[in-house]
Amino acid sequence: MIAHIEKPLRGWNSFDCYGIFANERVLLANLEVFRTRLRPHGYEYLVLDAGWYSHFPIPDGEEFSKVKTSIDTEIDEYGRVVAVPTLFPRGMKFIADRVHDAGCKFGIHIMRGIPRKAVELNTPVKGTDYRARDIANTEDVCPWNEVFYGVDMDHPAAQAYYDSMIEILVDYEVDFIKADDLTPFPAEVHAIADAIEKAPREIVLSLSPGNDITPLNLETYRRANMFRITGDVWDDTNDFQKILDRWYLYQDANTPGCRIDMIPFGALQVYAQEAGSDGDEALLAGRGFRRMSNFTSAQKRFFITMLALASSPLMFGGELTMSDDESFELVTHPEVLACNANNVCGKQVYFQNYLDIRHAPHATKKDAGWVGIFNRKTVSRHIAFTRSELGVPASVSSVHSVWDERDLVFEADRLHVFCPGRSVVFLRY
Secondary structure: OEOOOOOOOEEEEOHHHHOOOOOHHHHHHHHHHHHHHHHHHOOOEEEEOOOOOEEOOOOOOOOOOOOOOOOEEOEOOOOOEOOOOOOOOOOHHHHHHHHHHOOOEEEEEEEOOEEHHHHHHOOEOOOOOOEHHHHEEEEEEOOOOOOEEEEOOOOOOHHHHHHHHHHHHHHHOOOEEEEEOOOOOHHHHHHHHHHHHOOOOOEEEEEOOOOOOOHHHHHHHOOOOEEEOOOOOOOOOHHHHHHHHHHHHOOOOOOOOEEOOOEOOOEEOOOOOOOOOOOOOOOOOOOOOOEEOOOOHHHHHHHHHHHHHOOOOEEEOOEOOOOOHHHHHHHOOHHHHHHHHOOOOOEEEEEEOOEEEEEEEOOOOOOOEEEEEEEOOOOOEEEEEEHHHHOOOOOOOEEEEOOOOEEEEOEOOEEEEEEOOOOEEEEEO
């Protein structure tokens, strides 16, 4: 069944650091750090992203492929994707057991549709008299994934196929499903949600990607626990504008679980070659090469404040065994977590001269809440704001500046603040 959740989820996802090439070794290594450094702060979900069913050409002596196009797909007798034995020699259930033994929950990425290899072999659809070619829509292909065809949702065996696909994940004992290439296809959203509802265990459903969502389909998205409102975001300040704009678009959606993409802090793209080395695909599966996050400290604070005030689920993206202490400190900062867990999506209350103010009142406490003053340009500003411009009640006489760790007092109904370029002033009242 689809799980019931009351607060934004917290976890780690393998994509920003391992792309589509994660394996058993790296998952278990990250699990150990996750258990000790993030789990005590409410981070629960360790999520394996795409590629776990794909065979890639791996050069001798290397652990990861240098190309992102798979050469084969691991499927079972019913055409369902299963884990590649060379990547997961002890099976996916072994990974789930280790995650659960650590007191955490296990998540996995899936794609909409049926494997093209299943269509080529014309495998049976479990529980029916139909076969893969009967239900596949071979004209429906994902532009960024070569493994799947879409499913003809008018076919009587379509739901049975999705039921059987989720059955595999139930056998793996997953607690979280990130379903990708799905948000533009409402019928298949419902099919996957219906299949999960039949499962004997609670599973969180997260919908991706975020570029092609529309407010017209909000009722469909509500079948899931959360859905992305942005496409991929990385350690690039140009993505700040995308996040702020999409957040504004959905601030009144009255739908919990609007999710900004992963947190691109710490060690990123660690499987990829160093910049400047030879290689036939610069981007591979993500953006850029092996690096520590390009964000400055101020830019990291800008990013994590957006996620806190937007009440977005928090999914750390960096490689945990290699990431820096500052990144861990920011994603576990008590004020960030308190604002995020408040589960009230902050709304824009002021926008002038590229100063963008978002306000999130406390869900249960009168005259309490949080404010973010986001400077969307590089020019620094000294400015005074009224209580009305900040969105705070008239009774508020002072605020606490979270990142400066100091209190600020209203003087003649105005709060004087300094807003450095491309940074944030994060206030609690």
